[in-house]
Structures are given as C-alpha cells and as structure tokens.
Amino acid sequence: MLTLTRKVGESIRIGNDIEIVVKEIRRNQVRIGIIAPRDVPIYREEVYDNLKPEDGDEDPES
Template sequence: MLVLSRRVGERLMIGDDIVITVIDVRSDGVRIGIDAPRDIRVNRAEVLEAVQRANLEATAPADDAAVDALRALRPATPDV
C-alpha cells in the first residue's frame, strides 16, 4: 500500500487517466474528488462489501423450520 500526505487542492494520478484530488480535510474525514473515465467503476468499498454479504445471505440455504412450513402449504398430490 502506498501512503501519501496531500494538502487540499493537491492531486495524484493513477495511470494516465484517473486523477484523485483532495477537496477538503476535516476533523472527521477527508473529502476527495475522483476524475475517471466513464468505463471505470468507482465504488465505496463498504457498499460493495454490504452488497456481497446480502447476496451471500440471499443464497444461503433456508432453515429447516421455514422449509417445513412451506412444504405444509403445498397441496397434496393425488395418488395415481
């Protein structure tokens, strides 16, 4: 990991076409601006992690009580 000290208004470059600019420094955080091509996705890590957790929870197998309750709602099939 590269760690840099930057002041308000200073920038850093990632490759040839991504510019990170320090906009504001406050006691509770730093505001940055990101200038990147439209085809580059820029996301907050905590949002991506929350989406991944939600996706894993949605695909996790249901507990047995819920499965049994759903089976009880299913109409019985006639004997043939």
C-alpha cells in the same frame, strides 16, 4: 500499501486516466474528488463489500 500525504487542492494520479483530488479536510473526514473515465467503476468500500459474491473469487462487475 502506498501511503501519500496531500494537502487540499493537491492530487494523486493513477495511471494516465485517473486523478484523485483532495477537496476538503475537516476534523476526521477528507472529501475527495475522483476524475476517471465513465467505464471505471468507483465504489465506497462498504458498497463494494455488499456487491462481492460470497466466495470472494469473482469480480462484482462480471
């Protein structure tokens, strides 16, 4: 896992099309913004976990 440090207003780029922006930091929460193409699915982890098939072998998007 790559671990990076960012301040409010700073961002991280993933490839050419995805940008993660730190919007706000408050106590133990970080608010982020995600700029990505519409065809890129974005899920919170707890939502993604509920979409996965039980065997865990398939992509929930397929």
